Amino acid sequence: MNKNILKAFVCFLSLFIFSCAGYENTSTRNKIERKYFSSKGFALIYDIDSYENGQIDKRFNTDNILVIHNNLKTNTPIRIINPINSKEILTKVFRKTSYSKVFTIGFNNEIAKILDLDLDNPFVEIIEIKRNKTFVAKKSNIYDEEKNVAEKAPVDSVTVNILSETVSDNTSKSKKIKNFYLIISDFYYLKTANDLKNKLIKNTNNNNFNVIKLTENKHRLVSGPFKNFNSLKNIYISLNNLGFEDLNVYRK
Known part of the structure; x- marks a missing residue:
């Protein structure tokens, strides 16, 4: 009887230690590293x-x-x-x-x-x-x-x-790049990206929005192309007024 109790206690203790170890590993694994700007x-x-x-x-x-x-x-x-x-x-x-x-x-x-x-x-x-x-x-x-x-x-x-x-070669090639694009957001579904595109066209009275397929499950909604900063500025302000902040810009 005492042996059975001891075995049960050892099993319980082992299970408890294993659970604690698993919890610590999970916590460490799930620790979120700070994202730098x-x-x-x-x-x-x-x-x-x-x-x-x-x-x-x-x-x-x-x-x-x-x-x-x-x-x-x-x-x-x-x-x-x-x-x-x-x-x-x-x-x-x-x-x-x-x-x-x-x-x-x-x-x-x-x-x-x-x-x-x-x-x-x-x-x-x-x-x-x-x-x-x-x-x-x-x-x-x-x-x-x-x-x-x-x-x-x-x-x-x-x-x-x-x-x-x-x-040096890349720098030389970059001189040929002319256009700027505003990145609005990335989407898993193409339909979601197109739905937002249509809403933005309506709300900004601007047709300069496009959806770019990056991968099978990643679709990027952008505004552009723009030749220079002045041509981009007005649509940026319009998007900002609609709640889109800190928009990234890229050249292509």
Whole structure:
């Protein structure tokens, strides 16, 4: 009788330990890693008159390398890339502030010069950097201003990666790219994407919406093509007023 009780107790204890171990593994496996910010869109290049004409809600020194953002916190380390020529800069958000949502980020002309941006179409990619991680930069795109900013940014080190011929070829090809597209959303079902497309055409009085089949079960609703920033701006604002925020832009 005592042996039977002991066996039952051992079985129960084993089951309990196994269950606890399984719970811990599941918890670890289901732990959600923080998602870091990334976006492609157009930059607000502010100057001394930007505060006076209402583009930004604070006055900044336009002589320094300063970045503003409407979502990221002050001192958030970021990388800003010019996708057209692959030039990039490592810096951090100087201040969180408000500006038109048609822009994905704001900075002054000093950064625009470093990135060699087209001021009529200041298309950039923004990537939030994990703190205490190594940042890989392209050697031919590191300037003295960038090095100064990199030294102050909260990362462990800056690693230089020399540009290859392949990158040069890609940069050359990118010059042929002309059109911008607004990514509205991805859908599993084609019908769902088309239903929203028809509603947006009706609500915006604009027919410039298309559904692109990416895979068998992934359909992307976009607006475009647009030749430049000015032609894209009005539809972006219309979509924003309908509740579509932080829309990504890509070139093709």
